[in-house]
Amino acid sequence: RTVVADRHVDSVCPWCGVGCLTRVAVKDDTIVQVDGRNGPANENRLCVKGRFGHDYIRHPHRLTVPLVRREDAPKRGDITVDPANPWTVFREATWEEALDRAAGGLKRILDAHGPGALAGFGSAKGSNEEAYLFQKLVRQGFGTNNVDHCTRLCHASSVAALMEGVGSAAVSAPFNAALEADCILVIGARPAQNHPVAATYFKQAAKGGATLIVADPRGQDLMRHATHALRFKPGTDVALLNAMLNVIIDERLYDEQYIQGHVDGFTALREKVAAFTPEAIEPVCGIPAETIRTVARTYARAERSIIFWGMGVSQHVHGTDNSRCLIALALITGQIGRPGTGLHPLRGQNNVQGASDAGLIPMVFPDYQSVADDDIRARFEDLWGRPLDPVRGLTVVEIIDAIHEGSIRAMYIMGENPAMSDPDQIHAREALARLEHLVVQDIFLTETAWHADVVLPASAHAEKLGTYTNTNRQVQLGRPAVPLPGKARQDVALIIEIANRLGLGWTYADVGEVYEEMRSVMPSLAHISWERVEREGSVTYPAPADDAPGTEILFAQGYPTKDGRARLVPADLSPPDELPDAEFPLVLTTGRLLEHWHTGSMSRRSSVLDAIEPEAMVAMHPGEIGRRGLAAGEMVRVETRRGTITLRLMADRQVAEGMIFIPFCYGEAPANVLTNPQLDPFGKIPEFKFCAARITPA
Numbered sequence: 001r002t003v004v005a006d007r008h009v010d011s012v013c014p015w016c017g018v019g020c021l022t023r024v025a026v027k028d029d030t031i032v033q034v035d036g037r038n039g040p041a042n043e044n045r046l047c048v049k050g051r052f053g054h055d056y057i058r059h060p061h062r063l064t065v066p067l068v069r070r071e072d073a074p075k076r077g078d079i080t081v082d083p084a085n086p087w088t089v090f091r092e093a094t095w096e097e098a099l100d101r102a103a104g105g106l107k108r109i110l111d112a113h114g115p116g117a118l119a120g121f122g123s124a125k126g127s128n129e130e131a132y133l134f135q136k137l138v139r140q141g142f143g144t145n146n147v148d149h150c151t152r153l154c155h156a157s158s159v160a161a162l163m164e165g166v167g168s169a170a171v172s173a174p175f176n177a178a179l180e181a182d183c184i185l186v187i188g189a190r191p192a193q194n195h196p197v198a199a200t201y202f203k204q205a206a207k208g209g210a211t212l213i214v215a216d217p218r219g220q221d222l223m224r225h226a227t228h229a230l231r232f233k234p235g236t237d238v239a240l241l242n243a244m245l246n247v248i249i250d251e252r253l254y255d256e257q258y259i260q261g262h263v264d265g266f267t268a269l270r271e272k273v274a275a276f277t278p279e280a281i282e283p284v285c286g287i288p289a290e291t292i293r294t295v296a297r298t299y300a301r302a303e304r305s306i307i308f309w310g311m312g313v314s315q316h317v318h319g320t321d322n323s324r325c326l327i328a329l330a331l332i333t334g335q336i337g338r339p340g341t342g343l344h345p346l347r348g349q350n351n352v353q354g355a356s357d358a359g360l361i362p363m364v365f366p367d368y369q370s371v372a373d374d375d376i377r378a379r380f381e382d383l384w385g386r387p388l389d390p391v392r393g394l395t396v397v398e399i400i401d402a403i404h405e406g407s408i409r410a411m412y413i414m415g416e417n418p419a420m421s422d423p424d425q426i427h428a429r430e431a432l433a434r435l436e437h438l439v440v441q442d443i444f445l446t447e448t449a450w451h452a453d454v455v456l457p458a459s460a461h462a463e464k465l466g467t468y469t470n471t472n473r474q475v476q477l478g479r480p481a482v483p484l485p486g487k488a489r490q491d492v493a494l495i496i497e498i499a500n501r502l503g504l505g506w507t508y509a510d511v512g513e514v515y516e517e518m519r520s521v522m523p524s525l526a527h528i529s530w531e532r533v534e535r536e537g538s539v540t541y542p543a544p545a546d547d548a549p550g551t552e553i554l555f556a557q558g559y560p561t562k563d564g565r566a567r568l569v570p571a572d573l574s575p576p577d578e579l580p581d582a583e584f585p586l587v588l589t590t591g592r593l594l595e596h597w598h599t600g601s602m603s604r605r606s607s608v609l610d611a612i613e614p615e616a617m618v619a620m621h622p623g624e625i626g627r628r629g630l631a632a633g634e635m636v637r638v639e640t641r642r643g644t645i646t647l648r649l650m651a652d653r654q655v656a657e658g659m660i661f662i663p664f665c666y667g668e669a670p671a672n673v674l675t676n677p678q679l680d681p682f683g684k685i686p687e688f689k690f691c692a693a694r695i696t697p698a
């Protein structure tokens with residue numbers, strides 16, 4: 001169609017970690033079309049979300065005035081507020097009243113109970129500058145490291161394993177490196193749904209002759225392009241991967257020279273995987289022994305092999321162990337540090353990489369510098385002018401538990417929706433309702449905001465200037481295309497307002513100044529100035545010099561560990577936390593859809609996206625449906641030990657028999673009512689991908 005636009009703005013897609021560059025056409029201050037630009041991650045391509053998911057910005061539910069809770073409003077965990085009519089619970093306030101109340105409540109709790117009574121959730125959808133300021137506010141202003149965001153629910157276990165194994169949490173190579181690979185292993189990821197433009201590179205590589213191995217308990221579209229499709233039993237990732245390691249070691253397909261030069265821990269790994277013969281593991285994971293041998297040989301013998309993984313790997317109580325096995329595959333075969341090789345955990349949110357880099361996690365300052373290290377902390381204390389907490393803070397699920405225990409009493413939540421995204425949702429909502437003071441800053445009255453004392457209307461992606469770091473480590477510039485609606489304000493401005501009401505005296509002139517302060521404490525950005533990002537639009541970190549391109553392939557010269565060597569950490573077989581039994585005989589797994597994003601607050605309000613996938617469904621294999629006397633299309637109740645939801649049953653052959661799948665974006669049938677909050681002990685990530693469930697007619 002032909003669109004007559006008033007102006008075009010070059011920006012970046014707000015949805016997933018692929019980070020497609022966009023050209024936004026604007027007419028009458030409204031986005032009328034989005035096209036792909038020739039960015040390093042997308043080469044003019046866009047998926048359905050990037051192209052059509054933009055009218056949420058002007059949805060009638062958009063928050064346009066500050067709100068404060070009415071004195072007579074209930075604050076129960078099961079409260080429901082109509083975003084179109086919030087006036088029974090909230091009333092409009094002036095900005096002065098809303099900000100004074102927001103900061104005043106936080107200060108009152110801080111003065112009465114100390115820093116440990118406060119916590120903050122920032123956002124992986126916001127910019128790097130917002131993430132940096134938010135974690136600085138919590139650390140400098142609240143005096144605690146209780147700051148986290150949805151990386152905890154996404155790749156926290158991958159980060160734990162990568163930091164431990166190779167000393168760096170970021171990807172070692174961009175996803176486009178698949179085009180140079182001879183063998184591509186995609187495991188526990190559904191890129192055709194969740195990273196659609198990245199998936200186009202995998203398909204091209206397969207078409208060009210690369211061996212594509214797709215391993216996932218659920219069938220998926222990418223398997224149509226795969227040389228080997230391994231639908232292993234859910235929760236048996238370690239068994240499958242250790243069996244591949246067993247083959248590689250038993251058949252001496254490892255790279256002895258690379259191990260000697262770069263890797264510690266090989267003997268312990270060899271001993272650990274010795275019992276994981278393909279024949280012993282075949283009944284455990286459901287993959288024939290000969291297939292395990294074939295894919296192990298293919299991966300090890302290829303000139304260049306690369307691994308991609310997603311939340312099917314990370315969201316388990318053994319998520320860190322799963323990643324340890326993948327890291328071991330790359331390290332013992334030397335399939336890392338060269339073009340076409342590497343390790344790439346596909347990042348979910350558009351800026352989950354950048355928000356983590358900027359320090360929006362409880363253990364580390366920006367660039368993963370430990371809060372417990374005296375020298376590092378002293379440097380940040382000098383910069384920020386205050387003593388800082390030397391103890392790591394609590395993670396997302398730990399904060400929810402601490403509210404129930406009474407130790408955390410107040411929170412500031414910016415752009416996150418834990419009332420939908422956290423596991424065991426009833427427990428999470430009850431926690432939010434127990435808070436003595438809750439400030440929510442967002443663009444919609446989310447399920448989390450229903451529990452707030454103060455709601456601050458903030459900026460959508462298309463309304464602000466800032467940098468975002470995609471899954472490829474590319475720092476990219478998002479530019480404002482349309483003005484803020486009503487009285488809404490910039491997120492950066494709101495964080496500064498709260499900080500200054502807590503006496504921090506922040507005086508940032510603009511977003512560029514925030515970026516430059518962040519860069520001064522982040523060695524990874526040393527040669528990527530604000531001017532450079534503005535000029536080039538996309539720069540990969542780290543860059544070796546101000547005028548040199550960024551480094552796409554890491555670890556060519558060794559690892560950023562104390563001795564420059566990588567470390568193998570063997571993993572044992574451990575079961576999921578909650579196995580099916582007679583009462584709850586099915587395995588429930590949750591995830592996303594191509595058209596809907598995470599908790600749905602934006603994509604459910606995007607007219608095209610919601611028109612394509614308008615209704616909550618539970619997917620089940622048709623054989624399983626028949627065996628249980630159910631009928632596709634009927635309404636059913638899905639129950640776990642934590643709760644019940646009602647939704648429509650859909651027949652889906654991609655779901656293995658004995659399993660069900662529910663997307664977690666539908667507020668009317670929220671999947672996380674059902675999920676298990678049990679945590680991986682290292683990454684502290686909940687087990688979203690496995691719990692016991694039952695299903696009955698509604």
Ligand code: SF4
Nearest residue numbers: 013015016020047050
């Ligand atoms: Fe946006 Fe991701 Fe789709 Fe690209 S692949 S258009 S970044 S949602």
